[in-house]
Amino acid sequence: MYSSTLARLFAAVGVLALAAGTGPAEAQTIRAVMHSDLKILDPIWTTAYIVRNHGYMIYDTLLSMDGKFIVQPQMAEKWEVSADKLTYTFTLREGLLWHDGKPVTSEDVIASIKRWGAKDSMGQKLLSFTREMKAVNDRTFELILKEPYGLVLESLGKPSSNVPFIMPKRVAETPASEQISDFIGSGPFVFKRDEWKPGDKTVYVKFDKYKPRSEPASGLAGGKKVNVERVEWLAIPDHQTAVNALLAGEIDFIEAPPHDLLPVLKGDDSIKLVDWNPLGNQYMFRFNWLHKPFDNQKIRQAVAVAFSQEPFVKAVIGDPAYYKVCKAMFVCGTPLASEHGMERYLNGNIEEAKKLLKESGYDGTPVVLMHSTDLNVLTNLAPVAADMMRRMGLNVDMQSMDWQTLVARRAKKDPPSQGGWNAFLTSWVSADIMNPIAAAGFATNCDKAWFGWPCDEKMEQLRDQYARETDPAKQKQLAAEIQARAMEIGTHINVGQWYQAAAMRKGVIDNMLVAPAPVFWNMTKKG
Amino acid sequence: MLVFIARRLVATIPVLGMVAVLVFLILRLSPTDPAAIIAGDYATTAQVEEIREKLGLKRPIVEQFVVWTGRVLQGDFGESFFFKKRVAELILQRVEPTLALAVSTILLSVLVAVPLGLLAAWRHESWLDRVVMGFSVLGFSVPVFVIGYVLIYVFAIKLGMLPVQGYRSLWSGFGPFAERLVLPSLTLSVIYIALIARITRASVLEVMGEDYIRTAHAKGVAESVVMVRHALRNAAVPIVTVVGIGIALLIGGVVVTESVFNIPGIGRLTVDAVLARDYPTIQAVILLFSVVYVLINLLIDLSYALLDPRIRY
Numbered sequence: 001m002y003s004s005t006l007a008r009l010f011a012a013v014g015v016l017a018l019a020a021g022t023g024p025a026e027a028q029t030i031r032a033v034m035h036s037d038l039k040i041l042d043p044i045w046t047t048a049y050i051v052r053n054h055g056y057m058i059y060d061t062l063l064s065m066d067g068k069f070i071v072q073p074q075m076a077e078k079w080e081v082s083a084d085k086l087t088y089t090f091t092l093r094e095g096l097l098w099h100d101g102k103p104v105t106s107e108d109v110i111a112s113i114k115r116w117g118a119k120d121s122m123g124q125k126l127l128s129f130t131r132e133m134k135a136v137n138d139r140t141f142e143l144i145l146k147e148p149y150g151l152v153l154e155s156l157g158k159p160s161s162n163v164p165f166i167m168p169k170r171v172a173e174t175p176a177s178e179q180i181s182d183f184i185g186s187g188p189f190v191f192k193r194d195e196w197k198p199g200d201k202t203v204y205v206k207f208d209k210y211k212p213r214s215e216p217a218s219g220l221a222g223g224k225k226v227n228v229e230r231v232e233w234l235a236i237p238d239h240q241t242a243v244n245a246l247l248a249g250e251i252d253f254i255e256a257p258p259h260d261l262l263p264v265l266k267g268d269d270s271i272k273l274v275d276w277n278p279l280g281n282q283y284m285f286r287f288n289w290l291h292k293p294f295d296n297q298k299i300r301q302a303v304a305v306a307f308s309q310e311p312f313v314k315a316v317i318g319d320p321a322y323y324k325v326c327k328a329m330f331v332c333g334t335p336l337a338s339e340h341g342m343e344r345y346l347n348g349n350i351e352e353a354k355k356l357l358k359e360s361g362y363d364g365t366p367v368v369l370m371h372s373t374d375l376n377v378l379t380n381l382a383p384v385a386a387d388m389m390r391r392m393g394l395n396v397d398m399q400s401m402d403w404q405t406l407v408a409r410r411a412k413k414d415p416p417s418q419g420g421w422n423a424f425l426t427s428w429v430s431a432d433i434m435n436p437i438a439a440a441g442f443a444t445n446c447d448k449a450w451f452g453w454p455c456d457e458k459m460e461q462l463r464d465q466y467a468r469e470t471d472p473a474k475q476k477q478l479a480a481e482i483q484a485r486a487m488e489i490g491t492h493i494n495v496g497q498w499y500q501a502a503a504m505r506k507g508v509i510d511n512m513l514v515a516p517a518p519v520f521w522n523m524t525k526k527g
Numbered sequence: 528m529l530v531f532i533a534r535r536l537v538a539t540i541p542v543l544g545m546v547a548v549l550v551f552l553i554l555r556l557s558p559t560d561p562a563a564i565i566a567g568d569y570a571t572t573a574q575v576e577e578i579r580e581k582l583g584l585k586r587p588i589v590e591q592f593v594v595w596t597g598r599v600l601q602g603d604f605g606e607s608f609f610f611k612k613r614v615a616e617l618i619l620q621r622v623e624p625t626l627a628l629a630v631s632t633i634l635l636s637v638l639v640a641v642p643l644g645l646l647a648a649w650r651h652e653s654w655l656d657r658v659v660m661g662f663s664v665l666g667f668s669v670p671v672f673v674i675g676y677v678l679i680y681v682f683a684i685k686l687g688m689l690p691v692q693g694y695r696s697l698w699s700g701f702g703p704f705a706e707r708l709v710l711p712s713l714t715l716s717v718i719y720i721a722l723i724a725r726i727t728r729a730s731v732l733e734v735m736g737e738d739y740i741r742t743a744h745a746k747g748v749a750e751s752v753v754m755v756r757h758a759l760r761n762a763a764v765p766i767v768t769v770v771g772i773g774i775a776l777l778i779g780g781v782v783v784t785e786s787v788f789n790i791p792g793i794g795r796l797t798v799d800a801v802l803a804r805d806y807p808t809i810q811a812v813i814l815l816f817s818v819v820y821v822l823i824n825l826l827i828d829l830s831y832a833l834l835d836p837r838i839r840y
Contacts, residue, residue, distance in 0.1 A: 039609040039803065040565065046579075047567030057706065113752075119574065161567065177577045179611055197620050199799050200791035236692060236789045237799075244679055244691045245789075383796045404802060407562030411575050419558065426568065440571070450571055 004324065007422050028229035030509065030525050033520075035256040037235035038202045041191075042179045047161040049517075050431065056220070056519050057204050058099075058185035059165035062090065062109055062158035062320035066513060069335055069434070073185070074213070074221060075166060077139075085148040085470060092139040097272040098168055098500050101188045110134075112171035113143075113156070113164060118176035120162035126155040138449060139211045142383050150470040151437060157451070158438065159516040161430040188212070188224040190523045202233040204520075217423060217513055218520045227511075231520050246271060246503060247468035252525065254503045255518050256291045258376045259317050260350045265503045273501040276512050279331055279430035280324070280378075280499040283312055284441060285385060286492045292393070292416050293367060298360035300490025301345075305356060305383070306392040308348030313496035315380040324497040329483045330439070331430040332497060336476055341484025346493070353392035366397040368416035369411060370424040374402045381425040381495070388451055410451045425495070431516030435475075436463050436482045441492040454491045454492035528832070534823065539821045546817045547810070554806050555588050561608050561804040575678035583606055592784050595810070604811035608739065609803050614811045617796065624694045625792035627704070628784070629777035631712040636719035637770060641759070643720070644727025644766075649754055651732060661722055666721025675714040675787040682710060692789035711788040715781055719773050726769045730762035737761070763834045 036050040036084035043055030064074040068378050073079065077093045087130060096104035110133045116121035117130075129149040135141045143152065156164055166172075169180045183191045189204035196202050212223035236242040245251045247268055265271045285307070287294040287331060294300055312445060313323035327333035327342040367389060371382035386398045397416075401409070406424060414420035443449040444456035462485060466478040486492070502518065510524045562579035563570075579585055583594070599604055604614040617780060645657035683691040689710055695703035735758055743753045782794040793812065800808035831838045 021787055036800070039799075046565055047570050047574075049567075051567075121571070124826065177581055181611065190632055197791060198612070199621070234693075234789075235791070237795070238786045238789065240676065241679075241692050241787055241789050244684060245693075248683055248687070248691045403801075404564050404804060405559050408563045408804075409558060411560065411563050411572055448571070448573065453572075471643065501766060 001471040008485045010493055015168070015245075023128075028525070030231045030253060030520060030523065031251040032231065032233050032235045032253040032255065032520075033251055034037060037199055037237070038196075038233060039198050040179065041183055042400055043165055044116055044162055044176060049161060052161045052163055053517055053519075054191075054202070055163055056517055057187060057189040059167065059187045060096070060185070060224075061164060062113075062159070062166060064221035065154060065157050065159045065219055065431075065516070066221035071153040071213075071220075071479045072218075074157075075109070077151075080402055086145045088143040088145075088152055089136070090141055090143070093213075094139070096186055096281060097209050097211075098186050099184045099207055101209070102168075103138070104166070104186050105169070106135035108169045108172065109166050109326060110141055111169040112166045114163040114174050115167070115172045115174070116162060117348070118166070120158070121440060121443070122151065122158055122464045123162070123164065125405060125437055126152065126325040126350050129467075147468070147472060149467060149468055150475060151435070152229045154435065155266075155440075157439060160429055162415050163356060167206075184208075199235050201235065201390050201396055204231045204233075210522075215448050217477050218517045220517065220519065224519075226521050227524045228520075243503075246505065247507065248358050252505050252509050254498050255501045259319060259341055260376070262322075262501065262503075264318070268314060270506055271503055273341035273503055274512050275499055275501050277429075277500065277513055277516060278514060279333060279516060280342045280432075280497050281427050282329075282331060282433060282497050283316075283381060283425060283427050283495040284424060284492050285381075285425050286441070286452045287490055287496050288420070288452050290414070291364055291422060292359075292365045294422050294490075297364070297490060299394075300361055301488070302356035302360065302392060303349070303389060303394075304345040304490060304493050305349050305390050306353035307493055308388075309494070309496040311384050311388070312350075312381055313498055315384045316377060316499050322499045322501070324499075327494065330434055330436070330479055333474070334434045336431070336435055336479040338476070338480045338483065340480035345487050346495075348388075350388075350391050357393050360402060362394070363418050364395050366395045366416070366422075368420070368422045369398045370406045370421050371398050371400040372403040372406045372424075373400050375498075377427060377498070378403065385423070385425060385495075413453070421492055427498070430497070430517065436466050438477055440485055444481060444489070444491060452492070454489065456485070456489050456491075457488065459485050528829075531754045532829070535821075535825050535828075539818070542821060543814060543817055544766050545829075547596065547599070547814060548592075550810050550813045551592055552588075554804070554809060555591070557804075559804045560584075564803055565608060573739050595807075599814070604814075605807040607800075607808050608805045610762040610808075614807050618793070618811060619817060620790060621793045621796045623696060624785075624790050625778060625794065627694075627697065627708060628711055628773060628790060628792060629780065631708050632715040632719060632777055633770065633774055635775070636723055639716070639724035640720040640765065641727050644724040645731055645754055645759060647724065647728040647819070648731035648735065648758070649750075650737060651735075654729075659728070662775060663721040663725045666717045666744060669717070671718065671781075672787055674717050675710070675784060678710045678714055679787075692787075694788075694792075707788075707790075711784050711790060714787070715777070715784050722773070723766065723769055727759075727766050730765045733756050734758050734761045743831070760834070764831055766828050767834065768827055771823050772832075775823040778816075778819050780821075 034050055038050050038054055042047050043051045059073050059185055062076050067129050068070045075092055075096055077091045080089045092421045117127035121438060123326035127147050131144045131146045168184055171180050174180045188207055188210045190207045192203040192205060206226045206229050212225045215222040217223050232430050239261060242254050246254055264483050287300050289295055309325045317323040327339045327346050328337040330336035351521050369382055369386055372378045382398055386396045387395050409421055410424055412420050416422050440450040444454040444459040446453060462482045466475060469475045469478060508525060508527050513521050513522050562582060563575045566575045566578050607614055608618055627783055634830045643659050646655040650656050679691055682689045690707055694707055743757050782798050785792045785794040795811050
């Protein structure tokens with residue numbers, strides 16, 4: 001009797017659940033679980049990818065990169081370049097509006113580029129070549145250079161963090177060192193600030209007055225046509241719970257289900273996996289040049305000789321469908337990809353590495369290798385690196401910590417014995433490292449360089465030449481030289497390329513765009 | 528009584544002061560940096576430094592502490608480093624789910640555990656006693672997340688009767704609110720049922736040998752009246768203590784259950800804040816926990832006087 005009463009109770013609650021879970025609005029709402037919760041709302045203030053993704057929802061960009069990595073006009077109707085290659089004239093499309101109904105003007109765009117340029121490395125480079133930006137009228141502005149610069153369009157069409165999102169002038173005038181507090185954009189979705197509950201959900205609704213381009217969507221370019229009324233990003237920190245919710249039809253989409261749960265999802269007929277970012281991600285082993293033993297170029301070379309990519313990606317990703325062994329530092333499948341200068345490295349040649357180590361005069365100084373333990377896609381990298389380095393004869397002190405501690409510690413320049421470090425591993429979204437100016441790992445301007453602080457004048461000259469070069473063929477040749485130089489001096493090592501599929505309800509969610517960032521325009525929901 | 532309450536409330540001030548100093552110091556001395564986290568994984572050293580300056584983290588620790596304490600004394604817990612929201616607002620958003628989960632769990636636990644413990648004491652050393660105590664041991668031993676996942680698998684995935692996750696406010700309707708609380712409350716109550724049933728059994732057994740119970744039996748009072756009115760009431764003090772501490776623990780946030788069932792409560796806020804090293808939020812939440820603990824302990828003490836007339840303050 002007890003069991004039948006319990007069964008009736010659950011059945012009654014189940015009916016309530018069904019009654020509460022359906023309705024016309026449901027069909028127009030995509031419920032998505034992103035790779036992280038949205039905590040910060042300023043995509044210029046932080047490089048975090050979840051904030052970049054938020055930026056793509058509510059802001060638009062002047063230019064955008066299409067599916068073939070070609071920069072296309074987005075808010076711009078067109079651009080013209082003067083014969084001396086010093087003046088770029090951009091004209092905005094007609095009818096562009098902010099979410100509060102006011103028109104987008106050239107002044108807004110100029111202010112936004114200036115704020116982005118104060119923060120982003122490609123933006124800083126662009127502004128260092130810029131003499132001035134001036135509005136010709138409400139829809140036209142000029143960007144005037146001091147000397148020809150080869151990356152004007154690539155910079156303004158930069159697809160990943162920090163993306164030059166266009167904000168209203170009053171917002172863009174916020175110093176880049178402060179967070180914005182007004183979230184009016186001109187993008188295809190409107191941010192519902194009143195419904196934003198950090199740690200719970202973030203809500204966007206369709207911007208009815210958005211005017212998509214007429215071209216079909218391609219990558220991050222083309223028409224941003226919104227096919228649903230509402231998108232909700234739900235914060236579900238437990239991966240298993242998110243997968244269960246997808247299987248039960250409570251959510252529609254998971255941006256980054258962990259690789260060990262993919263077999264569960266693959267085995268379910270109601271779920272499909274979509275590789276929305278075919279460029280994937282690249283693992284990086286980073287040296288700290290400031291301290292022994294990696295202040296020695298020969299030891300850095302020896303590590304690159306000892307490493308091979310397969311053990312890294314196999315240990316973390318496992319399924320070969322989601323990783324690729326590829327030495328190109330500017331990412332396989334992109335215009336600058338090449339294996340120039342890589343012949344000697346990443347072949348797992350432990351014997352040659354031992355020989356180099358002996359020649360280097362290595363004195364047994366421990367290598368403090370920081371091991372991040374709480375992110376699935378990074379956890380197993382450091383133990384593999386430690387094993388390879390030990391086999392070549394380095395004395396490795398692998399220290400485990402959570403990722404946030406690692407992020408804080410890597411900023412320290414102190415010696416490893418006083419809380420500093422010698423090496424760590426991380427992962428980059430490929431879209432961020434497709435050229436030597438955007439890819440922070442190649443900067444060798446000493447104190448100003450990315451963590452690890454490599455210092456090499458020749459490399460900086462090569463990067464400068466690349467930035468000035470406007471001929472794509474010559475740019476490719478310079479990129480290959482930069483790659484060879486990076487390996488010779490040992491800035492960092494590419495230890496493998498990997499891919500992340502998104503999971504979604506089959507027959508319900510369709511038309512997700514293949515792009516460097518997950519975007520919700522073009523996406524459709526049935527039922 | 529009023530003097531007792533006033534004295535207890537005044538005694539909380541040094542407790543809260545010590546908690547505040549300890550939390551502040553532990554956070555500042557930990558080898559982490561909120562500025563590096565805020566800047567994002569791919570920020571440069573200069574970007575991190577700029578944010579550290581902006582957050583006031585470059586000031587001496589003593590100065591930071593004085594500024595923070597001054598604000599807290601005025602009721603201002605500051606702004607979250609991350610969310611661009613007042614900390615008080617963040618906490619208020621999270622209170623309802625946690626309270627709802629705590630109340631439903633404690634109600635369910637008390638309604639099930641007290642009768643079970645009473646039955647086990649009444650039929651001491653019988654099969655019923657062994658079953659109840661066996662369940663109690665099991666309830667203690669199985670991790671909460673295992674119970675949670677098993678319940679989700681059976682009732683949400685296989686039978687499709689209840690939602691897998693999430694929380695709906697009571698204001699959005701009782702049905703959606705209740706259906707999302709069933710599985711997390713069941714999951715959490717297992718351990719509390721085990722604990723309260725065990726304590727109830729032990730306390731009731733202790734009073735069963737007392738003279739007044741024998742007298743009640745000799746007078747021919749019905750067994751149920753003896754058990755409930757005489758035995759249970761006199762055994763209530765330790766049971767109320769355990770229930771009270773249980774409420775305090777639940778309000779403090781049940782991290783695993785809130786994560787497994789995706790309930791945006793205080794526990795999740797605490798974990799998120801700790802992972803992000805969001806100092807203002809962590810400090811405020813821990814101070815809040817301290818106040819809750821002190822107040823609940825005070826209420827427990829006051830309830831003793833109601834349950835046992837011999838106790839006077």
